[in-house]
Amino acid sequence: MTKILAALLIAFACAPASAAERVVNIFNWSDYIDPGVLEDFTRETGVKVVYDTYDSNEILESRLLAGATGYDIVVPSATFLQRQIKAGVLQPVSRKRLANAVNIWSEIDGRLSSYDPGSAHAINYMWYTTGVAYNVAKIKERIGKPITSWEQVLRPENLKKLADCGVYVLDSPEDILAITLNFLKLDPNSKSESDLRRAADHLVGLRRYIKKFHSSEYINALANGDICLAIGWAGDSLQARNRAREAGSDVEIAYAIPSEGTLMSMDNLAMPIDAPHVAEAYLFIDYLLRPDVAARNTKATNFANGVGPSRALIDSSIANDPSVYPNDATMRRLFTVTTPNQPQQKFITRLWTMVKTGR
Template sequence: MKKTLQKIYLALILILLYAPILTLVVLSFNASKTRSKWGGFTGEWYVALFQNESIMNALYTTLIIAFLSALFATILGTMAAIGLQATKKKLRSVFLTIANIPMLNAEIVTGISLMLLFLAFRMTLGFTTILLAHITFNIPYVMLSVLPKLKQTDIHTYEAAQDLGASPLYAFFKVVFPDILPGVLSGFLMAFTMSLDDFIITHFTKGPGVDTLSTKIYSEVRKGIKPEMYALSTLMFVTVLFLLVLINTAPPKKLTKEERQKQRKAVRISRTIFRKVVPAMLVIVIVAGGFFYNSKQNFANGSNRVIVYNWGEYLDPEAITMFEEETGIDVVYEEYETNEIMYPKVESGAIAYDVICPSDYMIQRMIDNDLLAKINFDNIPNIKNIGQTYMEQSRQFDANNEYSVPYCWGTVGILYNKKMVKEPIESWSVLWDEDYKDSILMQDSVRDAFGVTLKYLGYSLNSTDRDELYEAQELLIEQKPLVQAYVIDQVRDKMINNEAAIGVIYSGEAIYCQQENPDLEYVIPKEGSNIWIDSWVIPKNAQHKENAEKFINFLCRPDIALMNFEFITYSTPNTAARELIEDPAIRNSRIAFPDASELEGCETFKFLGDKNDRIYNELWRQVKSK
């Protein structure tokens, strides 16, 4: 019985360890993009992986940074360890304590500190700052590996070599270095591994257009993982597994004298290859591949590019390619998930973005805080294609239409599964219905969450009344046990895959979801909702303002606006593009283009001032922490 229980226990442990990996492997061969159904066996995601420039770029950037940071950290760490070994014991103890602080410190503290240091020296965040940050936090790990080996070396041998006429440098490499080489190699491998795996420090020190695998995977998770990432993870797992099996399963064998001599010869050849040929090839592959995939981001002519900061999956990649081909201007593209994530990065001035696409109330805030430049509309003749209705609506946050160009608009409503709810939904009240516990999706956005609740209570979604806000907070806290998840872009996958019955969603997302799952229905609740508009703006510190205006003008072209509408399915304010929509069901969709009667009670978010923003954020933080 005892042995049986032990086997059961071991089996459970193995299942817990490897079931997620097995699931990931299976999904990498699933022809369907959705996780909830099997679409047949396919290898297309592995082909797509190596054709996906952004993922391959992240892979090569990761390898380059890991290799270079480990190399420099090993050199500097080894020199530091040798210097410490030569100092007096008390002084050595003090320096070791200082050197160990980065290892004991929380990574987020190190990351923020390095970011502030780079900004203090007016360095542009990017590849160089990531590399410097990785070298910095890797050095202590190298020192930790080398110092024990230095303690084991015999100083008298080194002195004897000098007595025999060897120079200090020659004596070091011939006497000391061979003894500490295992520690140096161990330090290099540790530094390489730490750099390869790092996310937090990289996140705070990276700039636009530069991603490592960790930051790329994080951004993908925020908006729904693509199947290519399953393929990449599977390849990484299989590679590690193969090496482990190769190392640990070689059967012992008794060798003859002749076989032992052959083995020694093979070992010598292998050592030569691994010490000289493999490192050289590794450097060539990483540097050459990295140069190819990073050339556009890191080596482009600084005056002939435009740095774009946009919502996730909010622009057809083909449109970027067309713009680059037609203008010769390189596009450095970066994505964000919420207005609240975007704003601090722009306000800090850490990165000089050229074009950004915020929402209405955030544009007002940026104007009030003098963060935006006035647009020269002489460079944007295609502004004529934007409907006058939307230009007038923009005056609510851009009084004179000087700072923004409308890009997309829509409403916030409820998307529900007709097969999973009891009756058609008309009111926000369903979000507090206990019959749908663990089947409700809420937007992970402070203004959207409070806006929904305030409208349900009969208040303005721009309320600054403390009593009304506290009442809304209490309702959100009361609702929290019913919520399956607070999401952004993930709401699409969950609703399409029937993982939830009800979701608060943007109208453009609802159109896409209905195309994938006909059981879904979208409604603007009777209490009213938010009607929003996202627009292109140019930050005041933009370094390529004319290129930014060319980019905006290009996106206002009817054929390009139509391309983007079909890609993101959000309503376009470009009336010329709407006329080009071939499908009358889409052209006249009440979700994409609702009539005035359906928008009664809808409001546009307004900037409520920094003080009220802090109040909203604090109340939302309290809701999320309950």
């Protein structure tokens, strides 16, 4: 017995440290968190963070539908979240296990509930608008005034004036088709094939003036002065502005929510059905719901977060910036869209391929 016990003790002593290591595996959008938050979480809890990134909902969804992702937390946008809940690839998130759930912003949570009935599967992480980011000097040179309307961007004769200095557009049919439908005075949430085709045909007419469709590269392209305009997300656009300032360049970036209104979107914390480290996932989500932590993430990303009390802790230059936290009048002009069913999604995917490739 003594020899057996001694052997067991030796085996335990020689076992790699990682055998007892607590881990949480996260799959999130690129440039979407204060890196120091990850370090501080590990320092406070002893839980190691393995952090991977993606730049489109389609990438995340393909992983989830394939199964066995190995991730504990993912961050789908609301429309994709709705479909993933129906597909059974996400598990319920119990708010009773989250001490900081009291900090959830009720207004944003209420909007999210239309995608996640009963708020059973997700908690808002960040919310934002899709608008127009642009190089102030280059736009003034070409059209003589700031961007205030979708007319200046979505009319071929107007976009043509900007093509020489570079235009990027989000690689996101959800955003771009909805905005185009609204611009054409159609229901931005329409799932009608004729409406969607009309929007796609309009975008095909713009294609020759668009340098690239991408959902993250426009940040650096704007900051470096490589392009002069992007249809992009508010937080990313303001990151581009900040990077240009930090580099000491003469590039000035502005962001506009056009007067016709635009899409409001939400990215949300959720847990795959087969998450291997559930307890650690709850720890991390609860940590993100602390007002001080949420404020740090908004400061780092320039995206508004779903933790109500955090706004008081955010620098006024961000908390009072209508690009990040729109005023009431602008909020009334924001629209949301619901999830297309599978046949509709296939049709949208085909249309989007046509928009991007011209065939």
